Amino acid sequence: MADNCLFCKIIAGEIPGTFIYQDDRLVVLQDIAPQSPHHYLIIPRKHIRTTLDLAAEDNDLVGHVYQVAARLAEQHGFAEGGFRVVNNCNEGAGQTVWHLHFHLLGGRILTWPPG
Ligand code: 5GP
Ligand code: ZN
Numbered sequence: 001m002a003d004n005c006l007f008c009k010i011i012a013g014e015i016p017g018t019f020i021y022q023d024d025r026l027v028v029l030q031d032i033a034p035q036s037p038h039h040y041l042i043i044p045r046k047h048i049r050t051t052l053d054l055a056a057e058d059n060d061l062v063g064h065v066y067q068v069a070a071r072l073a074e075q076h077g078f079a080e081g082g083f084r085v086v087n088n089c090n091e092g093a094g095q096t097v098w099h100l101h102f103h104l105l106g107g108r109i110l111t112w113p114p115g
Contacts, residue, residue, distance in 0.1 A: 002047040007099035011045055021072060025064055028072065028104075037107030038078050042069060042085075048100040051089040069104045078106035086114075 001008040010017035011027055020040060021028040031039040042065050048054060054062065066085065073079035083106030088094040 002099070005047060005099050006097055007043050007101065008047050011043065021068065023068075025061055026068065028068065031103065035103075036105040036110070038073075038076055038083070038105065040072060040104040042102040042104055044100055049098050050095065050100060051087055054100070065102050069102065072104060073106055076106075081106065082110060084110050 001012055006015065009015040010029065017027075017029050019027045019029060024045075026042055026044050029041045029043065031041050044058075044061055044065070046058075046061070048058065069083075069085045070079070073083045083104065086103040086105065087100070088096075088103075
């Protein structure tokens with residue numbers, strides 16, 4: 001756990017958060033400011049600052065993130081309609097929380113390219 005990390009604190013239970021899914025490697029939260037009818041944050045339990053800090057040992061973890069994303073989209077009924085898994089890396093891409101996470105967005109038409 002990293003000092004002063006919002007997501008580490010939520011994972012540790014120091015700050016309230018409701019997990020819609022969790023396992024030994026990750027937790028999933030509803031985003032506090034949803035950008036689509038379904039907007040979940042898939043957050044590895046391991047504190048990794050950005051995508052640039054991923055190591056080869058994290059390869060399985062990232063694959064697991066995508067497996068969980070697909071299953072959640074199916075279970076919540078928005079897989080067929082289309083969904084997106086997004087990781088913002090560094091400020092220029094919109095990263096605001098410095099603990100690796102993946103947005104799972106769905107439930108509406110998602111335009112491309114994003115802004
Ligand atoms: P980023 O901008 O780093 O890609 O994504 C951070 C996300 O975390 C944002 O979509 C923001 O709305 C969400 N967020 C920030 N603070 C909290 C919080 O305390 N709880 C939850 N559930 N989401 C948060
Ligand atoms: Zn953290």
